[in-house]
Every structure is written in structure tokens, then in C-alpha cells.
Amino acid sequence: MEIQHHVSLKHYNTFGLDITASELATIEHENDISILSEVPDFSTQSLLVLGGGSNVLFSGDYAGLVLKNNILGKEVLKQNEEFVWVRLGAGENWHQVVLWSIENGWGGIENLSLIPGTVGAAPMQNIGAYGVELSSVFEYLEAFELKTGKIAQFNTTDCDFGYRYSVFKGPLKQQFIITRVILKLSKHPTFNTSYGAVAQTLEEMGVEQLTIKDISSAVIKIRQSKLPDPAVIGNAGSFFKNPIVANETLNNLKTEYTNIPSYAFDNSYSKIPAGWLIEQCQWKGYRKGSIGVHAKQALVLVNYGGAKGRELVDLSKQIQASVQSRFGIELIPEVNIV
Template sequence: MKIQEAVSLQTLTTMRLGGAAHLTADITTKEDIPRFYEFAKQHSLPTYILGGGSNVLAHDEGFNGIVGKMMITRVELLEETDSFFSLRVGGGEVWDELCAFTTAKGSSSIAAMSAIPGTVGAAPVQNIGAYGQEAADVITKVHAYDSQRGEFVTLSAQQCGFSYRHSIFRGEASGRYCIYAVTMQFSKRPPQPPYYAALQTYLDEHAIEQPTPLQIREAVTAIRAQKLPDPALQPNTGSFFKNAIVDTETFTRLQQDIESVPHYPMPDGRIKVPSGWLIQQTGLKGELLHGMRVNPANALVLINESASSYSDLAAARQYIIDAVHKKFGITIEQEPLEIGPAA
């Protein structure tokens, strides 16, 4: 297990802000995991598990502990029939490569989640999702090391407590589990409409009536490239705010002001309103706030154009939250997690 000292968290996170991690450790095998926690215990260091760093903001003070970089790779075919196949995939595998692999094998189950940056091990953490699909649709088991009990465990999908961009891993069990593999089941059923509006528009424009899984993947990848800045070129964490989930009363009030408010009904009866739209209505789209650019193509994304610190980002974030609250009475919430002195 390779251990390094004083590694800048700017190099490990796609927002490219913040201080240094006291130590980092490369977790490349399952056996490294208990070793990692044992080392941390011996040296009284707090721990943090990191994948691709595409959903984590680092504080200016850095992290006075040890960061475990999840790098376990492996894809195992567990079962295959005419209608589905299941895979057990290492936590350090790249999510988009899994999308490419399963799509090529004839499944559209995660094709619409193509091009989401990051690792497979992070996918259950916020139950990643896009264009009407989410990780919880395919995850059957999460294999993890329980750092509290000091043992390897397998959690059922139900035990993971998945909901919209949420699970126990970013809720009550935050920091407890190191996810080293995920078992997922992929359907071979041809893609089924209705598709998300942007996806349907793309398919219509390209005269694709019955898309193959590969066509769904290509469409989503093309749509995302238009709307989302490449973190390698423009530091960002994708959607900076979660979409607002409002009750019917709030939604009716919104609709009285602006009839054409975009919205998506949720299974629990509440209504999802895109936070990007809410921010756009405040007039902040394209603005530069404390070095953070509100993406002109999609107001939900904040790009670190010239911010020099986490404090700059925090100031920009508060400005936007306040502007949305003032206009709509809705408090939007940050999506990325944080690594800092207390994390």
C-alpha cells in the first residue's frame, strides 16, 4: 500500500480547490482496506475514502488525516441469461467504462448514465442518476469494509437506503464503509420510452425511432458534452445543487407566478423542480461570483474560473442560495460532499 505525504487535495478533486491531505494511501487490493484502517488507528488519524474526487470539495485547511484512494479494479461476470446479466465490479473501476461495457453487451440499463465522471465505488454513495436512470435501478449488493466493526460486509440494496441522490453512505453511515465492489444486474430488454425530454429531442432530431443501447449512450454523451464543462479543462463538480423537491402547495404557488415552471412528479407525490432553472430565474446564469462562474450553458454547474480558495466558493454558494430563496422562498442544497478538518 503506497503511502504519500502532504498531497494537495487540489490534485485529487475536480474543483481544484483546498489544502493538502496529511497522508494518502493507494488502496489497490481488498487486503489493503483493513491495513489502511489499522494504520490510521495506530497513528490516530481520521480517514476519508476518495474515488475520482468529482463530487467532493476540499477545505482550505486541508485534511489532517489519511485519504484512502479507492483503486480496486476488476469486472466479474456472475450470471448471464437471455434476458439479463449480473456483474460484480471493483470500486475503483471507472463508471463510464462500465457504461461502455454493459452497453456493448446489449443492455441499456445504465446507458443514460453514460459520461458521469467518477468510480463505481462512489455510485451507491449518492445513488448517481441522470436522464431518468439511477444506480439503485441496477445495484443488488454493495460489498464494503465496515470500519466501525472492523469486518467485511455485504449490504443488500434495501440496506443501502437509496433515495433521490442519497443513501446511507452519505447519510447516517457517512464515513463508515469503504466500498470495494458493487454487484449489479443489467437487463437486456430493448430501451423503453418514454425518455427524458432532452434525450427524446435528440432522438427525434436524429430520426432514431427505436434506439439501441449504444444509441442511447451516444445521445446522452453528446447532450452532456453540450451542457457540462469537462472537469479536466474547467474545474467543476457537475451539478453543484440538488434539484429542489417541493410539496404540491409550494409548487402551486410557484406556478401562480410563472406558469411554465419545469417540473417532474416524484413517486412520493412531491415535485422536482430543476435548481438550474430556479438559479436562471434570478439572473445569475453566466455571472462570475468570487471567481466561480455560474455556467452559461447550465446554471446548475459552478465552474472554478479564478477562485483561489474554498472560502471564495463558499461566498459564491451563499450568494446563489440567498438569491433563490429571496425570489422563490426555496432553499436549494449543495450536492457535493466535503473533506475538511472535521470530515
């Protein structure tokens, strides 16, 4: 395995930021990590695992070792009448895995079609879209512990999944490299069309006998019409999480903002779309030089070409400040700022 020095990461992050990493190595197997971890200064240097780079914002050059995860493999571990358990290499492309699962008639992840990035990053923030989260099909994962050099297993409880959250974004941040993910997919899928736009798109498509492929096609259609393609405009999808507020706070806000959209999170809390809050603060379509807020989707910060990471970080802080000052709500970044 080769370690490259002073490497541009322009093509390794979907913001397309032309930053440099001091060192870059590609890992293709668990053994590569073991070998690397025996290099004398391995434990003392900064280390960043990178999948597709679709959920990171580099604020500047990276003074450390970047490990590009390219651990591949798709295998059926076991199956019964109802379910199939698949073990996936963390470097597999997520959307290709979704298509593979659909081809085999296994349901559960079709609503998560077209999410960029790798399988290994999916549990990191418990990816979610159109009414489904990874946790609903997750069985366990295997991860290399940097401190001990051992592979550990984490089940759903260990991962402590939440809304765009797992233990790997919290107390175990930077301590494990996820190497394999095991999912439990259904041979007799039930369909989730609870998200309004999915049901509406399926109707427009004239679908009569619903299949998981139809759901995937509908989701792809919606995503392509709503979200900017990183291959065309640099971005990392939703920049902020949708804030979760106490119902009492929401009711207070409703007295002033009667049209504020919200969704029940549980009995006591509601989610407010961050995009709406940002739009109310007049950021939608904002542009300054190479950076901006997407004209169709206020939740997406963009690099029109040649932006610096620091400029995007500053823009995100200005947006946070204006939402805080107008609504008293703190926006928390979903994107990992490095």
C-alpha cells in the same frame, strides 16, 4: 502500500482546487484497507475515501488521511437467459464500465453514460441521469466497515436509495468503504427514452433501429453540449439537488411565477429545477475573480483557475440565501463539502 505525506490533491478533484492532504494512500485491494486499519492511530484520524473527486468540494486543506480508491475488477458472477450479474471493483471508472456493458449487449446503464467518477461512488448518491437511477440495476454492494474491519453486504433496501441519496450519505456516513458493486444487467434491454432531450437527439441522429449504443451516443452528445468539461473548467457537475416541494407550495408559487417549471415527484410532491431558481436570482454567468456560475448551466459552480475552496463554499451560500429569500425554498448541496 505507500503512504505519502503533504500531497497536493489538485489532480484528484474535478474542481481542480490546489489543496493539500496530510496523508494519501492508494488502495488496490480489500487487504490494503485491512493492513491500513491496523496502523495504531488509524481509527482516531480523519479519513476520506476518494474516487474520481468529481462530487467533492474541499473547503481547505485536508488534515487527515485520503484513501484513493483503485480497487479494480470486472467479472461476471452469474447469468441466465434474461440477466447477467456483474461484480465491479469500486475503483473502476464508471463510464468505462458503461461502455463495457454496451459492448457486451447488456442494457440498463446506457442512460448513465459519461457520468464522471468511480463505480464505488455511484451508490453513494444513487447516481442518476436522463430518466434512470443506479438503483434500477443495483443488486448489492460490499463494503469494509471501519469500526469492525469486516466486509458487509448491503442490498437495495439496506442502501435506502432515494433521489441523490443513500444510507452512506446519511446515518452510515464515513463508516464504510465501498469495495465492490454488483449490478444486474439485462440481456434483452428495454429502452428508456422518456427524457425529452434523449428522444429528440435520437431523432436528429436519424436512428431507425434503436440500440443501447444509440441511447448512449445520444446521452453523450447532450451532455457534451450542456455540461462544462472539468478538464477545461473546474467543476463538480450539478452543485445543488433539485428541490422537492409540496404541490401546495408549488401552486402558491405559480400564482406569482406563472412560468415556473416543475416535474411530478409523486402524487403530493413536485421537483423544481434548481438551475431555474438560481437563474431567476441572476446568478447565471456570474463571475468574481476565479470563481463563478457557468454561463450555460446555472446549476454548475466553476473554478476558472486558482480558486480557493472557501470562495466556492461562500458563493454557494450566497446562492442559497438569495433563492431562500426570493422563493422560500432551501437549496441542498448535492456536492459533498469537505
